[in-house]
Amino acid sequence: MDANKEPNWEKRLENLRQTRRMKAVPTYAPLSRPSETGTDAPVPKLDDESRARVLKAYLKKWQEEHNAAVADCGEEVETDPMIVLQENWLNAQASLQMSVSEKHIESRRRILFDAKKDSAEFETGQIEGGENADAAESGTAADGVAENGEGGAEEALMPVQINILNPKAVNRREVFCLSEQELTERLIKRLRPHLTDTVNGIIRTAVQKQMAVFTYQLQQMLHEQAGAVVEDVLEHDVRKILNDIKYELKYKR
Structure with a gap:
């Protein structure tokens, strides 16, 4: 009798294991947030302008x-x-805005996007598989778009799904994400004082050289005329002195 019950006991145990596996919570984060009714909430698609704002x-x-x-x-x-x-x-994100097989998803993350401030906040505890700067962070990259700042924050958020590929960053190295226009403006701002000093230095050097040349030429010209000036002064003054002496001698007698 015990031998007849043993197979039934093993069968019931195997059925219990299968039931538990079917009811077990999946270990991965779902790509969309489930609604209160148990079905996945529809995820609206973003237009190009809104997607660019979320990505920025x-x-x-x-x-x-x-x-x-x-x-x-x-x-x-x-x-x-x-x-x-x-x-x-x-531009690199354009190729990711399509259906991605889950086997290629290495990690996923949710953010809350505020449309009025064009800012994002990362949610904690929403990362699977650890964060990797070189990994494709797919799934719900923008979990919500804020329509207004009044009332409850959660009610004003619209779920959005975007695939993300993080920039390749080097550990222990700071990263600055800039647009071409912003980078150009920063470079111009940095280079302007240095270039101004350089140009002023060139002008100052050119003026000094010209002043040195002018001074030398003036000195040479005066030096050439100095002899004639001396002769004119001596001839005029000597004759005048002699005339004065003769006049005094004549009338003193």
Whole structure:
């Protein structure tokens, strides 16, 4: 009788294991937030302008987080920062704005996007597989777009899904994400005082050289005329002195 019950016990145990596996919570984060009814909420698509705003806000926040992590690492930081051109990075994201197989997703992250301030905040505890600067961070890159700043923040957020490829950053090295226009303006601002000093120095040197040439030429001209001037002065003064002497001698007698 015990031998007959043993197979049934093993069968019930196997059925229980299968039931638990079916009801188990998946270990990966879903690509869209489930609604209260148990079905995935529809994820609206962004137009090009809105997507660019979200990506720019994400890039700015990523820069702040990366540089803060570099400053807090306690290791020696490289003095030469890395520049990431915003336009190049945005163009690189175009190939990611499509359906991505989940097997290619190495990590995912959610952010909250404020449309009025064009700013982003990262949510904590939403990273799977660890953050990697070279990994494709796909999934919900922009978890919400703020329509207004009044009332509850969560009610004003619209879920958005964007795939992200972080810039390739070097550890212990600060990163600055700039647009071409901003980079050009910064370079002009930095170079303007140095170029002004250089041009002023060239002008000062040229004036000094011209003054030296003019002084030399004037000196040579005066030197050539000095003999004639001396002769004229002597001849005029000597004759006048002789005339004065003769006049005095004549009338004193």
